[in-house]
Amino acid sequence: MKQTERLVGFYDVHIQSHSRTFEAPNTISTLKAMELLMSLPAESRISENKAGTQIAYIKDAAQNGDVFHLLINKCDKELADPAFSNPKASQWRTADRAAGEGLDFSCHIVIRTSDNPLVRATALVEVCQGLPIVFIQRFLNNLMRDVKRVRPEEFVFPHPDGAVENNGRVRTYNTYFRFQFDGHPSNELEDDLETGSIGDVELIDYRTAATHMDQHGYIREVSKRLQIRMENGAPGSKVTRLKAFLAQRSPSYSNARIRFKTDDGVGRSVTVRTDDFMVGADTIFVKKERIHNFVNRLKQSYTSFNAETIEKMRALLD
Incomplete structure (x- = not known):
């Protein structure tokens, strides 16, 4: 990643719904889906692979009306320690890590949502090393499964046949919600x-x-x-x-x-x-725009939003 510019990918986002007991389940709007994600406590917006070598987490998040800002980070313990050099001065060094640490990467995301389940959201995603769109989509879907465990009532709908169970309650069915990204x-x-x-x-x-x-x-x-x-x-x-x-x-x-x-x-x-x-999210044919002219040099990882990056991405969205 360069220190003076970034690429931003353009995507559509919609929410897919699945049910094991009903073939045509209800879905929810992208606005509702993002609000459900944000209902998770900040310390719970995290997911890791089975080996514990890759940890994804939302480090910063904000909502302004129907627009959401996310800072998604990834800690990768599998990558080698970074090395730096100055060959002209015959200088080389490696940045050693402490136990449990990994290389950290950040990705800024800006999403304009809709409260209509039939209208797709528009997402701008910073192109970052180690954080491809497929990884981000999988991470958000992992968090949505966590939301279902915490707020299961949000994933239950009355069955359209109007049937009543033996206990007198209206028949219902359970759903699963998934984010789906498609490229412009x-x-x-x-x-x-x-x-x-x-x-x-x-x-x-x-x-x-x-x-x-x-x-x-x-x-x-x-x-x-x-x-x-x-x-x-x-x-x-x-x-x-x-x-x-x-x-x-x-x-x-x-x-x-x-x-x-x-x-x-x-x-x-x-x-x-x-x-x-619209094209597949992981194809080379996704629309990308370059943002540059930053006042300060950009970093590989952030613990809070880089204000310049968000401002330039919002300008592309607006």
């Missing part, structure tokens, strides 16, 4: 699609995963797929045409895998959502 497509992706050649496009529907294919329920359908091919010689914008086609098919297919070659012949593949062309 970069300008480079659309440029590569426009100037290169688009090959196969595979439409995918993952929403039939609960459909059983045998009478015992041991075989189930996990997806259905439709493969198409675009003619690259058609007039007009290929990307505009592709987006329109995918949007028309979105009620039946949730995702599309696009195989293409850039204008210099490099083969690529990207998966997008059919309804809005």
